Amino acid sequence: GQQVQQSPASLVLQEGENAELQCNFSTSLNSMQWFYQRPEGSLVSLFYNPSGTKQSGRLTSTTVIKERRSSLHISSSQITDSGTYLCAMDGPGANTGKLTFGHGTILRVHP
Amino acid sequence: GGIITQTPKFLIGQEGQKLTLKCQQNFNHDTMYWYRQDSGKGLRLIYYSITENDLQKGDLSEGYDASREKKSSFSLTVTSAQKNEMAVFLCASSRDWGSAETLYFGSGTRLTVL
Numbered sequence: 707g708q709q710v711q712q713s714p715a716s717l718v719l720q721e722g723e724n725a726e727l728q729c730n731f732s733t734s735l736n737s738m739q740w741f742y743q744r745p746e747g748s749l750v751s752l753f754y755n756p757s758g759t760k761q762s763g764r765l766t767s768t769t770v771i772k773e774r775r776s777s778l779h780i781s782s783s784q785i786t787d788s789g790t791y792l793c794a795m796d797g798p799g800a801n802t803g804k805l806t807f808g809h810g811t812i813l814r815v816h817p
Numbered sequence: 818g819g820i821i822t823q824t825p826k827f828l829i830g831q832e833g834q835k836l837t838l839k840c841q842q843n844f845n846h847d848t849m850y851w852y853r854q855d856s857g858k859g860l861r862l863i864y865y866s867i868t869e870n871d872l873q874k875g876d877l878s879e880g881y882d883a884s885r886e887k888k889s890s891f892s893l894t895v896t897s898a899q900k901n902e903m904a905v906f907l908c909a910s911s912r913d914w915g916s917a918e919t920l921y922f923g924s925g926t927r928l929t930v931l
Binding site: 739 | 852857859862865905907917920925927
């Protein structure tokens with residue numbers, strides 16, 4: 707079946723450092739998303755990124771569909787960036803909410 | 818804007834008990850989902866409903882029932898809680914079946930079975 711591998715499993719940063727999170731997919735995919743899970747559990751979509759590069763503030767997502775990988779770059783990390791980052795793929799097939807998730811990267815940013 | 822409300826936030830049950838989790842959304846979205854998250858793992862799809870009165874099994878449907886009472890609400894029932902089970906159940910909705918980019922999640926229900 708479909709598998710989504712995320713690395714690293716956990717990451718500890720000093721405030722101000724940059725981070726690079728990786729996501730690799732075992733099968734072809736239609737699209738992928740990056741989510742941020744707050745410590746209390748709620749999820750928020752960061753990027754819906756079928757291909758190419760998207761930026762939002764200090765966050766940049768780059769997806770290379772043919773290589774079945776995506777990365778999330780966090781620049782100048784802040785304490786409030788702490789939490790779990792999940793990537794998820796959709797496909798092959800239609801663009802749906804039936805997503806396959808990775809296990810997540812737990813990020814801790816210290817002062 | 819809109820919101821997804823899950824109740825209860827914390828649920829403690831006994832082994833063998835039937836437990837119901839509720840989810841309400843005010844986005845006027847057609848499609849709703851129930852995912853389960855175990856500690857240190859990604860989310861797995863239990864049930865989804867493409868539109869009102871529709872029910873579809875996900876990858877983890879055994880041991881669960883679901884009900885789409887109306888467009889705005891989607892309930893999940895654990896038919897027989899398993900001892901030592903601990904997980905977070907997340908409800909989500911999207912505008913329609915073909916719009917994963919419009920996916921929104923609730924804050925979750927944390928289940929503990931004693």
